[in-house]
Amino acid sequence: MGEKITVSLIKADVGGWPGHATVHPDLIETAKKELEKEKGKLLIDFHVTNCGDDLELLMTHRRGVDCEEIHALAWNTFEKATKVAKDLKLYGAGQDLLVEAFSGNVRGMGPGVAELEFEERKAEPIIAFMMDKTDPGAFNLPIYKIFADPFNTIGLVIDPSATTGFRFEIWDILESKRVFMDCPEELYKMLALIGAKSRYVIKRVYPKKGGKLPPEEAVANISTEKLYKIAGEYVGKDDPVALVRAQSGLPAVGEVLEPFSFPHLVAGWMRGSHNGPIMPVSQKNAVCTRFDGPPRVIALGFQLSNGRLIGPVDLFDDPAYDQARIKAQEIADYMRRHGPFEPHRLPSEDMEYTTLPKVLRELEKRFEKLE
Ligand code: 13P
Numbered sequence: 001m002g003e004k005i006t007v008s009l010i011k012a013d014v015g016g017w018p019g020h021a022t023v024h025p026d027l028i029e030t031a032k033k034e035l036e037k038e039k040g041k042l043l044i045d046f047h048v049t050n051c052g053d054d055l056e057l058l059m060t061h062r063r064g065v066d067c068e069e070i071h072a073l074a075w076n077t078f079e080k081a082t083k084v085a086k087d088l089k090l091y092g093a094g095q096d097l098l099v100e101a102f103s104g105n106v107r108g109m110g111p112g113v114a115e116l117e118f119e120e121r122k123a124e125p126i127i128a129f130m131m132d133k134t135d136p137g138a139f140n141l142p143i144y145k146i147f148a149d150p151f152n153t154i155g156l157v158i159d160p161s162a163t164t165g166f167r168f169e170i171w172d173i174l175e176s177k178r179v180f181m182d183c184p185e186e187l188y189k190m191l192a193l194i195g196a197k198s199r200y201v202i203k204r205v206y207p208k209k210g211g212k213l214p215p216e217e218a219v220a221n222i223s224t225e226k227l228y229k230i231a232g233e234y235v236g237k238d239d240p241v242a243l244v245r246a247q248s249g250l251p252a253v254g255e256v257l258e259p260f261s262f263p264h265l266v267a268g269w270m271r272g273s274h275n276g277p278i279m280p281v282s283q284k285n286a287v288c289t290r291f292d293g294p295p296r297v298i299a300l301g302f303q304l305s306n307g308r309l310i311g312p313v314d315l316f317d318d319p320a321y322d323q324a325r326i327k328a329q330e331i332a333d334y335m336r337r338h339g340p341f342e343p344h345r346l347p348s349e350d351m352e353y354t355t356l357p358k359v360l361r362e363l364e365k366r367f368e369k370l371e
């Protein structure tokens, strides 16, 4: 083919059913209808789904990342779905559409975006991850393990095309700046940053120079949009998504999935204000119930065929992840017993953009000075 393929995963919460639990099927149908109109035109292929209350649009095309027409299509689709959500009086209809009108790119307007543009290989496995009830930092630990931890990814040790390691692009989302770091050389320093996952988030991963894959083509992309930074107040959690390519010089599909056997603690859950375990589930089980959670992640696998999405395979719909789910529920029990206490509740600096400061402001005038 020669011409590069772009995979765009764009998501938004445009109304929950009920509360923040899941997406009503009419919204999925509306989105499918909208994208279908562009199949064979703007789009090569698409897949519409949901993770919890987030409507997820996976699209393939040849127009590159940050393409205005593709972003406009996503925005208009979310607007159409919002109309349906309003008619059904779903919860928080239009929640993530934070600006009045679309202007060029959905980034900074509320939706989350992960896009990859690349030359499609002879066989091109790609995994779309979607999370609900958490923030972009939730991807730091698994992405680190996939591309930098030899105890997770044996390919880093035994596959000659992977032993050189990978290059990470890390964003400081507080100060809007970025740094590139090479692993394994800078592994310890990189952990110094990405361990602080509410501030430093992995945005992209690249192959290194001199390897099997072109070093300028990212092999993983994670949505890093922070809703509170756009809205200036709490309107829901960011609920990030990620795209990860696999095999032939990259981690194998099983190495990409392996970190999710550990339900690590992430920020989000009830009112976006609590630490809790991220539970890997099948798509049909991506319904956030207990305490509006626990936070969930789904993984849909595809082979690309000239941009056609051959799939999905619902990768966590597998008894091999039962143990992780049981562990997640044990952790959920343990964390819940802390009630309003930290570290179940997020630390004060992370609570700044929730509804808590309003309560604290009320109390301020009651305080007396200590000698
Ligand atoms: P197969 O022998 O099933 O192709 O698997 C090879 C592999 O690399 C598994 O990770």
Ligand code: 13P
Pocket (backbone or CB within 6 Å): 013, 020, 052, 053, 132, 133, 235, 236, 237, 238, 239, 269, 270, 271, 272, 291, 292
């Ligand atoms: P969402 O970010 O998924 O809308 O959840 C918000 C919330 O407050 C859950 O309790």
Ligand code: MG
Pocket (backbone or CB within 6 Å): 013, 015, 016, 019, 020, 053, 092, 095, 236
């Ligand atoms: Mg919601």
Ligand code: MG
Pocket (backbone or CB within 6 Å): 013, 020, 052, 053, 054, 132, 133, 236, 237, 239
């Ligand atoms: Mg959500």
